[in-house]
Amino acid sequence: MTGVVASEATTEIEKLLGLHPKGFDLSLDRITRLLAALGDPHLKLPPVIHVAGTNGKGSVTAFCRSILEAAGLSVHVHTSPHLVNWHERYRLGVAGGRGRFVEDAVLADAVRRVAEANGGEKITVFEILTAVTFLLFSEHPADVAIIEVGLGGRFDATNVIQHPAVSIVMPISLDHQAYLGDRVELIAAEKAGIMKRGAPVIIGFQSEEAARDVLIATAERLGCPYAVYGQDFLAHEEFGRLVYQDEFGLADLPLPRLPGRHQYANAAAAIRAVKAAGFAITEHAMEIGLSRVEWPGRLQRLTDGALAQLAPRGSEIWVDGGHNPGAGQVISETMANFEERDPRPLFLVTGMINTKDPVGYFEPFGALAERVFTVPIRGSDAGLDPVALAGDAARAGLEAEPIPTVAEALIEIGRITSEDSVPPRILIGGSLYLVGDVLADNGTPPT
Template identity: 45%
Template sequence: MSSDTLLARLHTFHPKLIDLSLGRTERLLAALGSPHLKLPPVLHVAGTNGKGSTVAHLRAMLEAGGKRVQTYTSPHLVRFHERIRLSGGLISEARLVDILTRCEAVNAGQPITFFEITTVAGFLAFAEDEADYCIVEVGLGGRYDSTNVLERKLATLITPIGLDHQNFLGDSLAGIAGEKAGIIRPGTPAFSAAQAPEALAVIEAEAAGADAPLKVAGRDWKAAADGDGWTFADAAGELRLPVPALAGAHQIGNAALALAALRSLGIAPSQDRIEAALKTVTWPARLQPIIRGPLLDLLATGTRLWLDGGHNPHAAEALAQALAGRKLDLVVGMLEGKDAAEYLRLMAPVTASVKTVPIDGEACHDPENLAELARRVGLKAQAFPEVQSALSACSADEVLICGSLYLAGQVLNASGMIPE
């Protein structure tokens, strides 16, 4: 039986895709012998934007220092296997089928969401794999996210917090921060990226209540672009480093959060290894260049094609800053429930035109409605039935496909650039 068949079946065990709770996850873990208690030291990462990039920087630095690292991330872009990285690479098909089969059998048809049972599967795979560290990305929120069954953590990290998933987390930064900060554990070191004052106040209160030592960007470490590189400074001293291989000035903040945590914990590699990690770190669909494939062939020779999966206003703000001074044609598709109007408003300064598209197989903003939202913020916009026809209509020197990780996954698949 293939993993695709198993995964499709796991979607049927609960009527809701998202039902934030820990009870069902705890039940299944207990029935499997509590594999989540047998993991290597865990770095738990929550936040609105930058979680995946921070995980990528943590892994790159630790692996550059010779450590064996596991990661759990979501969602996947092309293949589910991307979510579970063992010490030797992405989980194999045979191993994935094995752990999914065992989880399904022990669950015995009881209600459990897809994310909950696959998180359990990830923890089972990690417990049976030898590694030095395990890096776990929160799926949604934090306090009631399935990954938060983890009690024994080496550290918790919180990336920048913004408005997203308001139907689950609330519509205020303070409320959302409260959910993200729920991953903090008593006495366990916590690290936070720069935050809006109302979000930081909540994080500080949560850490104080748990007697968890908290370090914050701008206060306990500083990072700033410096010529063709950047500088990082904390209590241990200052480093001059190359810019991360991941594009965009905001990646300096993500790299700095990872580095601050590793240095404070005493597990950062030497400077030359940190530099090597920054030069080679990868994380797909974050201002990623599309360098081959049939989609690129639809554009005029020499046109640069970019892909970004950011899908909320906070992500748009960082993306617009990274592209400042340029004018690109945007090919945009967004899921229902996303604040498309604010996303487009923030992207307007770097936009020459907008081509809107649907996202295959997903509940998304209607392209015509999305184009109208773009026009309301003063942008030239037109709806198209698919990405290919939208790209064929682009005329700018640079084109960005953006607005959704699901759309990004479809683009990577069509381009033959499957994450490894």
């Protein structure tokens, strides 16, 4: 698999995967015990921006990082899952410059030390890797750390942070119901668990009023100063620019580099969050941050690479790891906007894991996609059978067929489209695992 790093750190993590569960076991007892054995590194961090939400966590994290780095600050970033290499979970801040993924030897050493401190006690690999985050971020100086929640919030392993500079809760919709509940207000209550008494809270765009009400009620109960998208701050497009507004005034900014109108609200949440965290951010830093922001695997365009070359000449190829109905809605809206600007036949190449709602994901594409090709996911043992997934797409009103690989899907799209017709638009997605496999096979891993 091109792009995957054969490394010392990967070997150490794979050892742990053989000893400990790979999934989630929502509790703070084990991570607290482990961190105590390590000297409580989570209490020795720079100011923390803590990010939760069903959708948009990664985007708002990317915007915060880009804006803060444009202001000359060094920024640590923790995200999960990774797409191709484990190192992507740990970006270490660089003074006056762009943060870099942790070096392999440094990560391997941290993993070994955390495993040794755990002493063979029962724990999940995610908890160990979260402890690695705190160890690395405490031992490398930086001005700020952005830490993304793995799952939920209240009992997520990252939620040992006691005094965040700001907590951000992004859009909430149904996902991980087995862990978090089957109603948005229950999921919102879990996400709201990252709020800490008296610490600022930013509530991103919420399409569900019930979720927004829970988040506001929790912030008020904890005495948190809070700002709500659409109420206390907002952003909209005007004459090809992004107009941001909050109680402090207006900012005339470039449209975000990340495609999709949903990114306007994500950018606005990031701007308001860095202000709430106490950082003096100039409009120039906002401009540079929005212009340079990048977030691999989320509406990322593939223009070259081994897989991209298999598609029909002139194809527009996008990859996106969104995997729930909320993500399907915003991604389909973006595809519809692309269609208005540049009409092309849309093909989906989709793989999903068995904890998701495939029909809910596919439904927003009903009037847009010509055909869906469903593929297995090599990077997960929980992947849905492509035949079953094609049936889900059909139930959502789409013409669908299973196919063995993404490469074969791209070749088949070339076979069924005429050379003298408009080149197609191809969206590969439905799972971050699938996107990771695609970026690796294409030879374009995140950097």
